[in-house]
Amino acid sequence: MLHVTHWLAMGGYAEYVWSAYGVAALVLGGLAVHSWRWHRASSDVLDRLQHRTGRDE
């Protein structure tokens, strides 16, 4: 337990180190979620259209 708290304290730089990693996780994670959702939504729309027009390519 002492080990973990010691590690989390980052030698007194905890707020800077963890904020930096937090920002990275937020921005890159946000990009990943947005891109994933956009890809899925656009595939669904295309599938429906192709089904309706009977063109499957």
Next chain:
Amino acid sequence: MPMLTRLANPARFMRASSTALPWLGALATGVIAVGLVWGLVFAPPDYQQGESVRIMFVHVPSAWMAMSAYLFIAVASGVALVWRHPLADIAAQAAAPVGAGFTAVCLASGSLWGRPMWGAWWVWDARLTSVLVLFFLYLGYIALVNAFDDRTRGARAGSLLALVGVVNLPIIKFSVDWWNTLHQPASVLRLGAPTIALSMLLPLLVMALGFMLLFGWLVLLRMRAALNERKAHALRLYGQLAAGEPRLPMAPPVADVAARAALR
């Protein structure tokens, strides 16, 4: 190069990218996980900067990706302007928000590192300012591409901006040598051997590889989404024409009235 020209066909690109996508995503996640544990737990603290040096493992790879993504956009824009290849524009536009994201991470993590080490969140020196300019170039490119009703004109204008902005890349890279700055000089990508210890260099390179894979995954996802949207748009037009609906684009009624007035 022959492989690139083969993949330049949109239908072939969709097939190849759908196979590559899950592998790339899994690989990116795995490599970043290894890099995080290595950098945050096993890498040693710096003898001068202590534990704050761990910010480097997210700051430096995102800086490298910020510049590489811009280079990618510039090359794709060049290809789009010269060969008018449809996938090149789509690739450049897919990479822009990703590059802007990496630049934002680089600026924020750098600020969080500067505060404890330099005593300032921000200084207007050459390195920091030129990276801020890079961030605005990304935003300008995205805004310009979307500013036109005609998609090809927007893409053309964006490509030109991307190519002009390339002059900023060597300025960023050599800013630490050309001007006095608080920012430390290059310790990895320099003439001669790296000056950074191997125990820090290795996790740094692992994180850089992870970010590169993440970039590839994100760009492929966004390219596929954009291609899906264009195909759906074309299908809708096709459906309207087949159903005998009015042709697009329709003459605007204003022009019609003006024409009649002129004839009278």
